[in-house]
Amino acid sequence: MMIMDWGLQAVVIGSSSTSCSDIHGSNYVDFSPNLDFQESEYLSFSHHHHQHHEMKKEVYSDELEQLYKPFYHVGGQNMLMGSSISLVPKEVIKEEKREEEQQQVVAASNTYVPKYKKRKNEQKRVVLQLKADDLSSDKWAWRKYGQKPIKGSPYPRSYYRCSSSKGCLARKQVEQSCTEHGIFIVTYTAEHNHSQPTRRNSLAGTTKSKFPNSKNSINSPKKIVKEEKITSPHCSTSNLGLSPEAARMIDEFPEINQENNIIIGGDNNYYDEDGMRNIFEGSDENECVSIEEMFDGDFFAGLEDIHDGFNSSFGCNNSAFPFSST
DNA sequence: CGGGTTTGACCCGCGC
DNA sequence: GCGCGGGTCAAACCCG
Numbered sequence: 001m002m003i004m005d006w007g008l009q010a011v012v013i014g015s016s017s018t019s020c021s022d023i024h025g026s027n028y029v030d031f032s033p034n035l036d037f038q039e040s041e042y043l044s045f046s047h048h049h050h051q052h053h054e055m056k057k058e059v060y061s062d063e064l065e066q067l068y069k070p071f072y073h074v075g076g077q078n079m080l081m082g083s084s085i086s087l088v089p090k091e092v093i094k095e096e097k098r099e100e101e102q103q104q105v106v107a108a109s110n111t112y113v114p115k116y117k118k119r120k121n122e123q124k125r126v127v128l129q130l131k132a133d134d135l136s137s138d139k140w141a142w143r144k145y146g147q148k149p150i151k152g153s154p155y156p157r158s159y160y161r162c163s164s165s166k167g168c169l170a171r172k173q174v175e176q177s178c179t180e181h182g183i184f185i186v187t188y189t190a191e192h193n194h195s196q197p198t199r200r201n202s203l204a205g206t207t208k209s210k211f212p213n214s215k216n217s218i219n220s221p222k223k224i225v226k227e228e229k230i231t232s233p234h235c236s237t238s239n240l241g242l243s244p245e246a247a248r249m250i251d252e253f254p255e256i257n258q259e260n261n262i263i264i265g266g267d268n269n270y271y272d273e274d275g276m277r278n279i280f281e282g283s284d285e286n287e288c289v290s291i292e293e294m295f296d297g298d299f300f301a302g303l304e305d306i307h308d309g310f311n312s313s314f315g316c317n318n319s320a321f322p323f324s325s326t
Numbered sequence: 327c328g329g330g331t332t333t334g335a336c337c338c339g340c341g342c
Numbered sequence: 343g344c345g346c347g348g349g350t351c352a353a354a355c356c357c358g
Contacts, residue, residue, distance in 0.1 A: 144331055146350060
């Protein structure tokens with residue numbers, strides 16, 4: 001198994017209502033290990049850089065602080081090692097309540113089956129910023145079900161759902177950061193309702209060149225690489241010891257910078273109107289955590305304890321949170 | 327044949 | 343109310 005320099009830059013649970021709502025409706029929470037909740041504000045910024053117009057800050061609420069407290073020691077001592085992680089169980093409750101209500105409606109009428117169950121700002125989300133090869137360590141099996149060009153970004157966003165279990169609501173979105181080459185923004189939505197598969201489907205991550213002359217101009221680099229892959233499949237990224245998924249990502253975004261080391265800790269970056277990244281002072285706490293470990297289960301073994309706590313506290317029965325291994 | 331991707335069409339929340 | 347744009351569907355096709 002490869003040992004990689006993993007980085008976890010931000011873990012975000014989206015919430016619905018309040019102030020900072022990016023395209024995902026996500027609130028970014030700086031959860032660096034040295035975070036002092038007595039003083040801190042939690043920083044919100046849009047990861048959709050071109051649409052971001054101003055940095056938004058919100059005073060950290062006591063309520064939120066209480067919610068995060070169970071994670072303090074995890075981030076400070078254990079696997080997180082400075083990863084930015086946040087959980088907003090209040091939203092989980094809200095979400096589950098909505099689902100219950102919806103199910104009740106269905107059960108009552110037996111006719112109403114909403115096609116779109118949740119909207120973006122109602123879902124809890126976990127956002128990671130990963131390097132391309134980091135994507136390989138996601139041991140869940142994902143099936144791509146869509147791809148969309150995103151306004152303001154030269155890179156499309158790919159949509160994946162869990163293919164391991166038919167009823168699994170877990171979703172994953174992958175898009176390349178338009179400002180940091182080699183960095184992919186991976187957004188996990190919902191949770192797996194099953195244990196992690198022992199092995200991913202062998203076909204997961206396979207690519208083809210069905211549309212070599214795709215009209216999607218923004219994918220032109222992708223086209224080139226894919227064609228190259230066809231002509232010499234063994235010379236592609238599949239030969240680099242990467243997982244199919246990572247290889248695919250690299251193929252889809254050949255311009256990525258494969259140099260490693262995501263800076264984690266507080267990601268005090270924001271983007272101005274020109275999409276230029278600005279970095280706040282004091283964001284130089286560069287600690288790395290192996291996300292390989294995360295996906296290998298040790299990390300989530302620790303997290304699952306937390307999750308169990310949430311389960312008991314909030315009635316969540318899902319065994320995977322949000323990508324734990326069992 | 328099963329399970330994957332691709333991609334145009336469609337749905338729907340949200341801002342104006 | 344309308345249009346934009348993100349998210350999803352599903353048919354067509356590919357691949358092992």
